[in-house]
Amino acid sequence: MVYLTRKCEFSASHYYHNPEFTEEENRRVFGKCANLNGHGHNYTLEVTVKGEVDPRTGFVVDLKDLKEILNREVLDAMDHRHLNKELPEFARQIPTTENLAIAIWKRLQGKLKIAKLHRVRVYELPDLFVDFYGEA
């Protein structure tokens, strides 16, 4: 089994706000992330796929395919967008880095022809990232 990781970047804005919380609770739980006018990040996404190396091509995955899927499913939807206002996943869910990693996994799942999705890693900042392995 060989693991292959592809990296890309996107920039988006978001805020953290749960309508079931009072304003004070939102402020306490989410701190300055609760500001309703939002703020932004440069996200770095690392997608790791795994599989056996195809003896005919020497590939685990066709990188062109993977790049196209990432562009179509993730970057076109999220780059230079407001995650709360423009992504259906976050109409009711808070766009934390945890939920963002899960949303990206769901967008990618089943789209690859050969390799299997192993891990989605989303960096919100160079010192903060979330890994999702598709676990319930």
Place this chain on the structure above:
Amino acid sequence: MKAHLTRRYVFSASHRLHSDELSEAENREVYGKCNNPYGHGHNYALEVTVSGQVDATTGMVCDLVQLDEAVRHEVLDRFDHVNLNDREEFRSAVPTTENLSEAIFHILKQNFKAAHLEKVRLEETAMNSFEYAGGAEPRA
């Protein structure tokens, strides 16, 4: 759904690698310039990985402020700008980055209960790093 969250911290400390169980010549041979008598220092980068179910109301695995406070109080206040050889953790263990990784894992395991501690990863320099997951295989 279960997610893993990793936070990165930096601290600076000095150490000297020297084992009382080895002769002077053996220490020199095993540890090389790390055995120089007055020690030397590093800027360490620590990555702490915790895991848990993503809370449906907050969207979070754990409160980042709590994690930062625990790491600051239990790890950074203990090891930043100190000589590691002076610390009680290294009274009978050589302060290699292997031993430091294990020590930090056990300190955090004891003191941070808000999420499951998966592993610590410690960079001694940009060229070498160590991972400890409490005896488990660190996950790819």
